[in-house]
Amino acid sequence: LYIPADRISILQKYAGADEKEPKLDQVGGRSWGIAKQKAKKSVRRIAKQLVELYALRKHKKGYAFSAPDYFFREFEATFEHDETDDQIKAVEDVLEDMASDRPMDRLICGDVGFGKTEVALRAAFKAVSDGKQVAMLVPTTVLAEQHFETFSARMKPYPYRVGIVSRFKSRAEQTETLARVRAGKIHILIGTHRLLQKDVRFKNLGLLIIDEEQRFGVKQKEKLKKYRALVDVLALTATPIPRTLQMAMMGVRDLSIIETPPEDRLAIQTYLSPFDESTVRRAILAELERGGQVFFVHNRVRTIEQMASRLRDLVPEARLAVAHGQLKERELEEAMIRFLRKEVDVLVCSTIIESGLDIPSANTIVINEVDRLGLSQIYQLRGRVGRSKEKAYAYLLLSRHSRLTRDAEKRLKALMDFTTLGAGLHLALHDLRIRGGGNVLGYAQSGQIAAVGYELYVKLIEQAVAELKGEEWHEEVNPEIHVDVPAFLPEGYVMDADVRLNLYRRLSTLSDEAELPGMREEIKDRFGPFPREVENLLEVMALRLLLKKLGIRRMDVGPSRITLTYPQDGRMDPGGLLDHIAGHPHRYSFAAHNKLAVKVGKIVLPEHFGKIREALLELGAARTPVFDASLGKAEGSASRK
Structure with missing residues (x-):
C-alpha cells in the first residue's frame, strides 16, 4: 500500500496494550472495520459513564469546605520537602474543588515518588478539620499499611485518629475499628476493597481518596460510582495520560498533572547484565555500607526460598526476609513491617512490592530474570528506589539462558535510556505497552487498544465524549x-x-x-x-x-x-x-x-x-x-x- 509522502501524517505508529505482535488486516477485508466498530462501542460506553457522572455532579449539591486556615498552613509546613510547582498547583486545584458545593472528582497523575500522597494528605486534613471523615482506598494490603504509617505520623500532633482495615488485621480488630468509624471516633480510614463492603459505614463521610483506581475490578468500580455523586473524590494514578487525552477529557474529568520531580531527587542508575553472583554481592554490600536497604525481586514463588538461601550464603553479613503474596497474612505483614523498621537489610520478594511502596532508605533494587517481566512492571519496580536524596541503583539481571527477542531487547534499552525523572510519561508515549497501556482514566481497555492501536483509540474517546456532550465532531480533514x-x-x-x-x-x-x-x-x-x-x-x-x-x-x-x-x-x-x-x-x-x-x-x-x-x-x-x-x-x- 503506497501513500504520497506529503500525506505521511495519516500513518500512525501502532502501539497496543500488550507485548504481542499485532495481527495484520487484509486490504479491502472486513476485519478492520469490525475491530474499529467494537472499539467505538466500548469507548462510547466509557464516555457515557463519564459524561453522565459529570452531569450528575454538576446538578448535585455537595458540601462546600471552608477556606484553608492557620492550622491548615501549619500542617502544610510539617512537610519535610520543598513542594514543586506542579505539586502546589495540584493542591490549589484540590482545595478549590473542595471549596465548591459541586462534588469533586479530580484525578492527580504523577510519576512514582513525585508527591501525590502529599496532595492527598492535605485534602484529608482539610476534610477532617471541617468535621468530615475520609476514606482512602488502595489496591494492596502492603500499600494500605504504608499509607497508614504515613498518615498516622503526619496526623499525630492533631486530634485526628487514623484507622485501617486490611487482611493483616484479625476479625475482632476490624470489628472494633468499624464500630469506631460508625461512631465518628476514627476520622481517616485506610483499606483495600474491604472498605467497599456493606458493614463499612461512616458517620459523616466527606472525602474518598482512591489510589491507582484502574487496579480495581468492575464490581468495585460500580460501588465507587455511587460514592462519586455524593462525596468529594480524589483519585491518584502513576499511569501516564497523554496530552491529547487530557484535552479530550476537559470538562468531563478534572486532571492535575505532576510532572516535575522533587528538587533533590537524583535519577536512578540502571544496569543490565546476565545474573552473576559477584555483581549481586557487590551491589548488596555497597548499599549496606552506606546504611541502606536492598530489594531483591525474584518473581517465582516456587523457587524464592532457594534464592533467599543462596543469597544468605553469598552475603552472610546481611539480614534477609522473604515476602510474596502466597505467604500467610501474618508472615507477610511481619516481613514487610520488619523491612520498614530497618530490622531487615535485604527483602527477597515477588512483584508484590511493585505498587506504591515508599521506603526512602531502600536505594538499591536487584531484579532477577528481568526478561520474564513486562516493561511496565520493571518501570514500576524500579520506581521503588530513588525516593530520597541518595543516589539509587537498579540492577536488571537476565536469566542465564536468556534469549532476548530483538523487541524485548529494544524495550529494555528504552528503559535504560529513560533514567531521567518523570520519564514515566515519555516512556509511555515511547512504548504505550507500559503499565498495560489499557488503563485509560481508570478503565481497563487493553483488548480494544490492541485491536485498533492507541492513537486511534484516543481519537475515538475524543469523538465519543464530544458527541455525548452535544458538540459537533468532525474527522480532521487530511487534504x-x-x-x-x-x-x-x-x-x-x-x-x-x-x-x-x-x-x-x-x-x-x-x-x-x-x-x-x-x-x-x-x-x-x-x-x-x-x-x-x-x-x-x-x-x-x-x-x-x-x-x-x-x-x-x-x-x-x-x-x-x-x-x-x-x-x-x-x-x-x-x-x-x-x-x-x-x-x-x-x-x-x-x-x-x-x-x-x-x-x-x-x-x-x-x-x-x-x-x-x-x-x-x-x-x-x-x-x-x-x-x-x-x-x-x-x-x-x-x-x-
Whole structure:
C-alpha cells in the first residue's frame, strides 16, 4: 500500500496494550472495520459513564469546605520537602474543588515518588478539620499499611485518629475499628476493597481518596460510582495520560498533572547484565555500607526460598526476609513491617512490592530474570528506589539462558535510556505497552487498544465524549492535492532516509501556516538552497494547510481550473456559497453535490501556485461555512475536531 509522502501524517505508529505482535488486516477485508466498530462501542460506553457522572455532579449539591486556615498552613509546613510547582498547583486545584458545593472528582497523575500522597494528605486534613471523615482506598494490603504509617505520623500532633482495615488485621480488630468509624471516633480510614463492603459505614463521610483506581475490578468500580455523586473524590494514578487525552477529557474529568520531580531527587542508575553472583554481592554490600536497604525481586514463588538461601550464603553479613503474596497474612505483614523498621537489610520478594511502596532508605533494587517481566512492571519496580536524596541503583539481571527477542531487547534499552525523572510519561508515549497501556482514566481497555492501536483509540474517546456532550465532531480533514509537478525531497539533497522521512512527517503534521517559514529556514540552513522539487513541495504544503482550514478534502489542478471536493458529511453548506457564486457565474460551477469547480485562467506550474492560492483565499473571504481544522471548530458553532 503506497501513500504520497506529503500525506505521511495519516500513518500512525501502532502501539497496543500488550507485548504481542499485532495481527495484520487484509486490504479491502472486513476485519478492520469490525475491530474499529467494537472499539467505538466500548469507548462510547466509557464516555457515557463519564459524561453522565459529570452531569450528575454538576446538578448535585455537595458540601462546600471552608477556606484553608492557620492550622491548615501549619500542617502544610510539617512537610519535610520543598513542594514543586506542579505539586502546589495540584493542591490549589484540590482545595478549590473542595471549596465548591459541586462534588469533586479530580484525578492527580504523577510519576512514582513525585508527591501525590502529599496532595492527598492535605485534602484529608482539610476534610477532617471541617468535621468530615475520609476514606482512602488502595489496591494492596502492603500499600494500605504504608499509607497508614504515613498518615498516622503526619496526623499525630492533631486530634485526628487514623484507622485501617486490611487482611493483616484479625476479625475482632476490624470489628472494633468499624464500630469506631460508625461512631465518628476514627476520622481517616485506610483499606483495600474491604472498605467497599456493606458493614463499612461512616458517620459523616466527606472525602474518598482512591489510589491507582484502574487496579480495581468492575464490581468495585460500580460501588465507587455511587460514592462519586455524593462525596468529594480524589483519585491518584502513576499511569501516564497523554496530552491529547487530557484535552479530550476537559470538562468531563478534572486532571492535575505532576510532572516535575522533587528538587533533590537524583535519577536512578540502571544496569543490565546476565545474573552473576559477584555483581549481586557487590551491589548488596555497597548499599549496606552506606546504611541502606536492598530489594531483591525474584518473581517465582516456587523457587524464592532457594534464592533467599543462596543469597544468605553469598552475603552472610546481611539480614534477609522473604515476602510474596502466597505467604500467610501474618508472615507477610511481619516481613514487610520488619523491612520498614530497618530490622531487615535485604527483602527477597515477588512483584508484590511493585505498587506504591515508599521506603526512602531502600536505594538499591536487584531484579532477577528481568526478561520474564513486562516493561511496565520493571518501570514500576524500579520506581521503588530513588525516593530520597541518595543516589539509587537498579540492577536488571537476565536469566542465564536468556534469549532476548530483538523487541524485548529494544524495550529494555528504552528503559535504560529513560533514567531521567518523570520519564514515566515519555516512556509511555515511547512504548504505550507500559503499565498495560489499557488503563485509560481508570478503565481497563487493553483488548480494544490492541485491536485498533492507541492513537486511534484516543481519537475515538475524543469523538465519543464530544458527541455525548452535544458538540459537533468532525474527522480532521487530511487534504489530497493532485498536481502535475515534482514535489518531494530528492535523495541527493537529503541523503539520510530517516531524516527525509522525519521531515516529511513534520511538514505533513503542521497545523498552521505560521509554522511553515520556520520549517523553510531550518531545511535551507541544514541542506542548502532549495532545488525546484523542494520549492514545489513547500508550495504544495502551504496549499494543503489552506485547504485544511477551508475543510476541503481534495483538490485537482487542471490546465485552467481547480476542482475542490468537500467531505461527504455535509460540511459544505452550499447556501453559504450561493451569493458569492451567483455574483461570479463564469468563475464557479458545481461539478457534483460536493464538488466545486473554480476557473482561474491558464495554469502553468510552478509559476502559477500564487493563482491557486488567491482563488482559495477568495473562497475563504466569501465566508464559506468552513471547518477550521487548526482550531478544530466549525465557524459559528462550538464543536470539537
